[in-house]
Amino acid sequence: SQDLATAAQSAKNGQSIGGRYVELFPSTAADREISRLKSGTKPGAGATGGGMGAMGAMGGMFDPGFGDPSALMAAAAPAAAFGGGGAVVRMRGLPYSCTPHDVVQFFAPEFELGIDQISLPAGADGRPSGQGTVTFADRDEAARAIASKNRQYLGSRYVELSEEGGYGGFG
Numbered sequence: 001s002q003d004l005a006t007a008a009q010s011a012k013n014g015q016s017i018g019g020r021y022v023e024l025f026p027s028t029a030a031d032r033e034i035s036r037l038k039s040g041t042k043p044g045a046g047a048t049g050g051g052m053g054a055m056g057a058m059g060g061m062f063d064p065g066f067g068d069p070s071a072l073m074a075a076a077a078p079a080a081a082f083g084g085g086g087a088v089v090r091m092r093g094l095p096y097s098c099t100p101h102d103v104v105q106f107f108a109p110e111f112e113l114g115i116d117q118i119s120l121p122a123g124a125d126g127r128p129s130g131q132g133t134v135t136f137a138d139r140d141e142a143a144r145a146i147a148s149k150n151r152q153y154l155g156s157r158y159v160e161l162s163e164e165g166g167y168g169g170f171g
Contacts, residue, residue, distance in 0.1 A: 086136060087137075087141070087142035087163075088136075088142070089161050089163065089164060090133055090161070090162050091103070091132045092159070094132055095130075096127070097128070097155075102154060103120070107134070107145060118134050145161065
């Protein structure tokens with residue numbers, strides 16, 4: 001509950017873990033998605049922190065049990081739409097004005113996507129991050145999308161595509 005999260009933050013903020021000073025901050029689902037993208041954690045993997053916040057420092061440790069776990073699950077919704085069997089492709093370099101519809105058009109006509117397969121999280125300041133994810137039905141489709149669309153232009157920006165959570169291939 002929110003009361004439990006607030007109490008935990010009040011009780012633990014400013015304490016040390018292993019000799020390291022820790023500050024706790026409330027976070028939104030968008031904050032957690034940005035942290036997940038930066039850390040390379042796969043959607044729904046139950047991240048326990050990591051990544052860099054908007055100010056270049058840790059944006060606050062979190063645990064799926066801290067605060068509202070449904071918000072964390074909402075951030076991983078695109079992968080859940082495929083029952084966990086989908087393959088997630090990370091997009092970087094998106095125009096800040098990019099919408100999910102723009103991403104659908106970017107991959108068309110080779111790939112038929114729905115808006116629910118696209119995640120374009122905002123940064124900690126609420127503005128677009130220039131990053132996103134697309135969940136494809138399977139790894140083969142995701143690999144074909146990367147092969148055909150990586151470094152192609154969306155508007156005036158070229159978009160880099162990579163396998164979510166790794167830099168290698170899908171093999």
